[in-house]
Amino acid sequence: MRVALFVTCINDTLYPRTGRAVVSLLRRLGVEAEFPEAQSCCGQPQFNTGYRWETEPLVRRFAAAFAGFDYVVTPSGSCAAMVRDNYPRIGAKAAAEGRGEELTRAAEAVVPRTLELTEFLVDVLGVTDVGAYYPHRVTYHPTCHGLRMLGLGTKPKRLLDAVAGLDLVELPGAQECCGFGGTFSVKNAAVSAAMGADKARHIMGTGAQAVCTVDNSCQLHIGGTLARLGSPVRPVHLAEILASTDKEQW
Amino acid sequence: MSGTYLGMPAFPEAAATATANGRLRANLTHATHTIRDKRAAAVGELTDWAALRAAGAAVKDRTLRHLDHYLTQAEEAVTAAGGTVHWAADAREANRIVTRLVRETGEREVVKVKSMATQEIGLNAALAGAGVRAYETDLAELIVQLGDDLPSHILVPAIHRNRQEIREIFTERMADWGRPAPVGLSDRPGELAEAARLHLREKFLRAKVGISGANFLVAETGTLVVVESEGNGRMCVTLPETLISVVGIEKVVPTWRDLEVYLQLLPRSSTAERMNPYTSTWTGTTDSDGPRAFHLVLLDNGRTDALADTVGRQALRCIRCSACLNVCPVYERAGGHAYGSAYPGPIGAILTPQLRGTTSEVDASLPYASSLCGACYEVCPVAIDIPEVLVHLRERVVQGGPATVRGQRTRLKPAKGHAAERAAMRAARWALDRPGVLRAGQRVAARTRRLHPGRLPGPGRAWTDTREVPAVPAESFRDWWRRTGGREDR
Ligand code: SF4
Numbered sequence: 001m002r003v004a005l006f007v008t009c010i011n012d013t014l015y016p017r018t019g020r021a022v023v024s025l026l027r028r029l030g031v032e033a034e035f036p037e038a039q040s041c042c043g044q045p046q047f048n049t050g051y052r053w054e055t056e057p058l059v060r061r062f063a064a065a066f067a068g069f070d071y072v073v074t075p076s077g078s079c080a081a082m083v084r085d086n087y088p089r090i091g092a093k094a095a096a097e098g099r100g101e102e103l104t105r106a107a108e109a110v111v112p113r114t115l116e117l118t119e120f121l122v123d124v125l126g127v128t129d130v131g132a133y134y135p136h137r138v139t140y141h142p143t144c145h146g147l148r149m150l151g152l153g154t155k156p157k158r159l160l161d162a163v164a165g166l167d168l169v170e171l172p173g174a175q176e177c178c179g180f181g182g183t184f185s186v187k188n189a190a191v192s193a194a195m196g197a198d199k200a201r202h203i204m205g206t207g208a209q210a211v212c213t214v215d216n217s218c219q220l221h222i223g224g225t226l227a228r229l230g231s232p233v234r235p236v237h238l239a240e241i242l243a244s245t246d247k248e249q250w
Numbered sequence: 251m252s253g254t255y256l257g258m259p260a261f262p263e264a265a266a267t268a269t270a271n272g273r274l275r276a277n278l279t280h281a282t283h284t285i286r287d288k289r290a291a292a293v294g295e296l297t298d299w300a301a302l303r304a305a306g307a308a309v310k311d312r313t314l315r316h317l318d319h320y321l322t323q324a325e326e327a328v329t330a331a332g333g334t335v336h337w338a339a340d341a342r343e344a345n346r347i348v349t350r351l352v353r354e355t356g357e358r359e360v361v362k363v364k365s366m367a368t369q370e371i372g373l374n375a376a377l378a379g380a381g382v383r384a385y386e387t388d389l390a391e392l393i394v395q396l397g398d399d400l401p402s403h404i405l406v407p408a409i410h411r412n413r414q415e416i417r418e419i420f421t422e423r424m425a426d427w428g429r430p431a432p433v434g435l436s437d438r439p440g441e442l443a444e445a446a447r448l449h450l451r452e453k454f455l456r457a458k459v460g461i462s463g464a465n466f467l468v469a470e471t472g473t474l475v476v477v478e479s480e481g482n483g484r485m486c487v488t489l490p491e492t493l494i495s496v497v498g499i500e501k502v503v504p505t506w507r508d509l510e511v512y513l514q515l516l517p518r519s520s521t522a523e524r525m526n527p528y529t530s531t532w533t534g535t536t537d538s539d540g541p542r543a544f545h546l547v548l549l550d551n552g553r554t555d556a557l558a559d560t561v562g563r564q565a566l567r568c569i570r571c572s573a574c575l576n577v578c579p580v581y582e583r584a585g586g587h588a589y590g591s592a593y594p595g596p597i598g599a600i601l602t603p604q605l606r607g608t609t610s611e612v613d614a615s616l617p618y619a620s621s622l623c624g625a626c627y628e629v630c631p632v633a634i635d636i637p638e639v640l641v642h643l644r645e646r647v648v649q650g651g652p653a654t655v656r657g658q659r660t661r662l663k664p665a666k667g668h669a670a671e672r673a674a675m676r677a678a679r680w681a682l683d684r685p686g687v688l689r690a691g692q693r694v695a696a697r698t699r700r701l702h703p704g705r706l707p708g709p710g711r712a713w714t715d716t717r718e719v720p721a722v723p724a725e726s727f728r729d730w731w732r733r734t735g736g737r738e739d740r
Contacts, residue, residue: 007727009682013692014720016727023736035731041682046675048622050644054679061683089638096560148624177579181621188619189712190266194275194583195621196716224717 004066005033006074006114008216009041015216021243021250022075022117025132028243029125033073038065044082049183052090056103059087063106071124072114075239077146077214080116085149087111116146117239118155118214128158133246135165138236139208141199141222143215144177156214156238163241169206173198180221196225203233210234212241255400258590260615265584274410278582281409286576288522289629296518306515307633309508310500310567314557320469320502321548327472331534333544338496340551340656341371347547348373348461348494349380355492357382357458363476363483364388365463366570367496367549369401369592370605373461384461385427385453387482389446396423402586402594404572405520410585413437420445428452450482460490460541464497465569466512467546470505473533474546477516477526484530493532493541498549500557500566512569515631519571552605558654561642565600567632572597574626574636580619589616596626600639607655608647614665617643648672685728692726699724 003026007019026033043058062083066072074080088111091104121127140160146152160168179185179195186192199222203211211226213219216237223235240250258264268274293299313320325335338344352360360377362368362384374384374395386395393408394401397419401407408416417437424431429449435441462483466475474495476483487493503509517526535544557563575581575595586594590612591602599616608614617640626636646653648671650664664672681687695702699722705714713719725733 009688012688012727013695014722016723016725016730019727020730033736035727035736037685037728037731040685040688043679043682046679048641048644049671049675050617050641050646050648051672051675051679052645053649054675057679057683086641144621144623144625148628175625177621177623177625179579179621181623184618184621186709186712188262188265188580189715190262190269191580191583192621193716194269195579220720221717224713224719227718228716 001031001071002069003031003033003071003073003120004069005035006039006042006062006066006072006079007035008074008076008079010217010220011075014220015237017250018075018216018237018239021237021239022073025130025239025243026073028245029121029127029130031125034069036065036069042079042082044079044086045182047082047086047090052093055090056094059090059103059106062087063109066110066113070113071120072110073117073120074114075117075214075237076216077116077143077150077152078217080114080119081145081149083114084111116150116152116214118152118159119150121159121242122155129162130159130242132163132242132244133165134163134241134244134249136209137167137169137207138210138212138241139169139171139203139206140174140212141171141178141203141218142174143213143218146214147175152214159238159242160212164246166241169208171206171211172202178218178222180218182217185221192221193225196221197229200225200229200231204229204231208233210236212236212238214238255590255592258587258612260611261584261588261590261619262615264588264590264612265580265619268585268588269583271585273412274585275583277410277412278585281406282576282582285522289519289573289576292518292522292524293629295524296514302511302514303631303633305511306569306631307567309503309511310632311564313502313504313508314500314563314566317499317502317557320504321499324467324469324472324502325548327470328534328544328546329472331472333472333534333546336545336547338547338549338551341549344371344496344547344549344551345373345376348496349376349382351492351494351545352377352382352459353380355459359383359385359453359457360459360461361385361387361453361457361486361490362391363460363462363486364391364407364478365461365496366404366592367463367498368461371496371549371551373496385450385457387450387453387486388478389443389480389482392446392450393419396420396427398423400587401592403575404570404593404595404597406572410587413439413442416442424449454482454485454489457486457490459492459494460486462487462493462495464495464501465516466509467497467502468504468506468509469502471533473506473531475509476528476530477513478528478530479521479523479526481528484528487530487532488540491541492543492545494545494547496547496549498551499553500568516569516571519569519573519629519631552607554657555654556601556604558659559604562600562604562639564634565597565604565639567634568597568601569632570597571631573629573631577625577629578620579623579625580621584619589619596620596636597634600634600636600643603643603646608643608662608665614647617641617647689726689728692728695722696724696726
């Protein structure tokens with residue numbers, strides 16, 4: 001089984017630790033992930049802001065970079081959803097514009113093989129107890145694209161439940177959006193900030209030491225808001241919790 | 251509020267003002283959370299909700315595909331039942347038709363059933379211009395009208411008001427419009443409702459002309475359907491001598507069997523009831539009962555343009571239940587007025603730019619009034635993929651492209667004010683399509699990371715006003731992999 005890590009541009013640049021945690025976790029589970037260096041960004045910021053044309057080269061690049069792998073695993077619900085939901089749409093629109101089937105084929109080649117990390121763990125590897133140890137009080141925020149576009153359901157929680165030492169506390173209003181929304185966070189900064197402040201208030205109310213998600217883009221906003229409010233709650237990616245053991249804490 | 255949506259600022263500015271209004275925020279949060287929880291419970295009772303929802307989407311899709319056929323069928327049935335059908339291409343034509351019909355009766359006042367279509371076309375203002383006073387009879391619409399306000403919600407137009415504010419409005423304004431509020435009126439809901447009842451009863455008994463919209467138009471029999479909670483609508487469609495209904499062409503459903511699907515979907519999604527208290531249906535005119543004359547005004551006003559758009563047309567499935575508003579985190583904070591039209595919330599953000607176009611500043615800003623969280627799509631009883639349409643319309647705003655405007659295929663130019671963003675997106679794509687360039691950029695950022703300011707200038711300020719920027723790591727993932735081959739754990 002050849003598995004590629006799609007680390008995502010934001011993790012590559014700002015949260016390399018999350019990518020390294022995925023490599024370490026998968027290795028522990030017997031999977032040697034590869035990192036094709038031709039990868040860059042899934043194109044979500046461009047696409048979701050309306051720049052579909054700027055997304056197309058990135059769709060081609062994604063398909064080429066990950067050709068030949070059985071699975072493309074990514075520690076981002078949002079980027080996985082971009083590939084699975086929007087790549088076929090980009091292909092269909094290009095075809096409707098009389099520009100052929102090339103992008104549709106590129107989409108078809110990657111859509112069935114691109115999985116968010118928890119899907120790969122639970123559905124492909126069939127594990128929920130990954131042997132992790134993380135002795136902290138943690139609350140989990142289900143990020144919107146993982147929750148609603150991918151339908152991750154209880155997968156992240158089942159993985160967290162099996163982590164030794166972890167005290168999982170319920171987050172009130174968990175399913176409400178944190179307010180990041182990509183360029184929404186600056187185009188509608190006031191509403192985004194108000195949503196972020198409410199999310200932060202709920203997180204702080206749980207008494208958790210860390211807030212866990214499967215998306216560091218949302219964490220950028222949640223963590224940035226918490227930090228500005230002077231809160232000690234740490235944003236942490238699920239991969240880093242799952243990679244932690246009694247020997248090494250991420 | 252001055253009773254008009256004209257000249258409204260773009261969404262971000264209006265929303266920022268609303269977001270800062272503590273009382274408005276509290277009213278909206280309380281109201282939307284209450285109804286959203288109830289809806290979830292009402293929908294949860296049905297084991298076949300998913301199938302009903304799929305049927306609701308499929309029936310509308312099929313009807314819209316053959317809309318010309320069903321509209322003609324409806325016209326024939328209404329005419330055969332003694333009604334008169336009028337076709338209005340746009341708001342102005344619809345207003346002209348209704349105004350003429352009212353004037354022909356010689357009356358100077360009309361009573362109105364709550365109706366989105368007449369809000370959309372600004373009928374009350376048009377009637378006022380012709381010297382006809384239109385009285386809103388839905389309780390919430392009455393509050394809005396007396397307060398010289400605008401609706402801020404599809405189902406609960408006065409959702410932004412609390413009881414103290416309503417008491418004030420009734421006490422101060424009812425006398426200007428008819429029977430004054432009782433002396434010593436309190437803000438107890440029962441007393442407020444009784445005050446409205448007394449005020450409105452007078453109007454029902456006097457009015458000779460009623461104006462309504464419709465939730466559905468059943469093509470096979472030409473029957474109009476209004477679904478409501480208060481019974482005021484039923485008064486308006488039965489007591490007056492003349493009834494005029496303004497109905498969007500997308501409201502048609504082929505048969506009564508099709509209607510059955512929506513009579514299940516709508517109440518649970520909107521008021522979280524198993525069944526709404528009043529469902530009124532009427533077919534043309536009936537001897538010795540109800541109105542003597544019935545007019546149906548079929549309204550296009552941009553709908554066939556939307557129908558020509560293969561992605562955008564799903565917005566025409568909307569049954570105006572307002573479930574999407576009640577779950578929307580943006581609506582909850584921005585309030586309804588920020589959307590600058592009769593249709594607030596997620597549905598407004600995809601419908602208004604299709605009906606009115608994307609040339610005005612507020613209309614071009616609407617597709618961006620969303621974090622794309624998808625909560626709206628999840629609850630929509632006719633499965634409108636609102637995020638998909640939002641992104642589709644964003645594309646129209648920044649790139650332009652083909653669209654149908656007033657029946658003509660054209661190529662739209664991009665909306666103004668996106669040149670800098672377009673250049674930035676292109677530059678970002680250029681770099682992202684060259685991993686070597688990306689790597690070089692990451693290294694520069696890493697090397698200078700101690701110099702990065704905590705507060706950014708220019709557009710970055712929108713971020714750092716309320717959020718810290720993350721520290722740039724010393725080494726990107728890409729560089730770590732190149733250095734270690736992915737072999738070095740922590
Ligand atoms: S878009 Fe869907 S959820 Fe929103 S009002 Fe229309 S039918 Fe209801």
